[in-house]
Amino acid sequence: MRPPSPQPSQPAPPFNAPAARRLRAALGMGPEHVAYGLRVSYGLPYVTPDLVTAWERGTATPANPELTALAGVLWCSPGELLGRPRTLREHRIARAVAAEDVAHAVGMDLRGYLRMEERDDWRGNERQSAALAGVLDLALPDFVTVTGREAKLAELLHSAVTTRWQAYVRPVTKLAPVDRNVLEEVLQELHQDYQGHMAATLSWGGGTRGASESGRDFLDRIVDNFWAGVERRTP
Numbered sequence: 001m002r003p004p005s006p007q008p009s010q011p012a013p014p015f016n017a018p019a020a021r022r023l024r025a026a027l028g029m030g031p032e033h034v035a036y037g038l039r040v041s042y043g044l045p046y047v048t049p050d051l052v053t054a055w056e057r058g059t060a061t062p063a064n065p066e067l068t069a070l071a072g073v074l075w076c077s078p079g080e081l082l083g084r085p086r087t088l089r090e091h092r093i094a095r096a097v098a099a100e101d102v103a104h105a106v107g108m109d110l111r112g113y114l115r116m117e118e119r120d121d122w123r124g125n126e127r128q129s130a131a132l133a134g135v136l137d138l139a140l141p142d143f144v145t146v147t148g149r150e151a152k153l154a155e156l157l158h159s160a161v162t163t164r165w166q167a168y169v170r171p172v173t174k175l176a177p178v179d180r181n182v183l184e185e186v187l188q189e190l191h192q193d194y195q196g197h198m199a200a201t202l203s204w205g206g207g208t209r210g211a212s213e214s215g216r217d218f219l220d221r222i223v224d225n226f227w228a229g230v231e232r233r234t235p
Helices: 017-026 031-042 049-057 064-073 088-094 099-106 110-119 126-135 140-146 150-162 165-175 180-203 207-220 222-233
Strands: none
Touching: 017 049, 031 049, 031 064, 064 088, 088 110, 088 140, 099 110, 099 126, 126 140, 140 150, 150 165, 150 180, 150 207, 150 222, 165 180, 180 207, 180 222, 207 222
């Protein structure tokens, strides 16, 4: 029998179904070969070719142990079978790092670390956060997201583009340690884009309502636009 589904506090990682199908095909394997490998080599007796096909079609999602085993059968890392990680747990799984190793690296007891991972609520101090970024090899945008700073960053960026961006250089730097010159250029560009977008919408006859909706769409994407601007200016 198949083991019970993961509990709500342990959601399945974001599975990249097309990647799994592509990797299997590149090895010249059929779903039946993958299922056989999972049963014999990884002790998952309930896996059938139909289940493998369901994973590849996106109608079912492998749980964490299944994902790790599938990566073994397909001769790839777990990260190659994942979509873009968002949570602390997803980043750890994508890099195939044991929870014990992360807890040790950041100087926490395993139970305390797992509690934060399950709740997706990082509570580490600055030193521990830096250690976390190192052990999981987190890029700055991912670091900001995983440590729970993205909502505050979005709030600051909203204010920066709708008022005086110069006043938000220092607060943004504290959340996202970007080079000051790069940060100033990005904030100025976002401010100009937002103001120009609002003005253009009004001139097209959309009126205040049209400008409001257009501006809201721009603000909804403000964090992604911010990181895109930083990436364009970073060697």
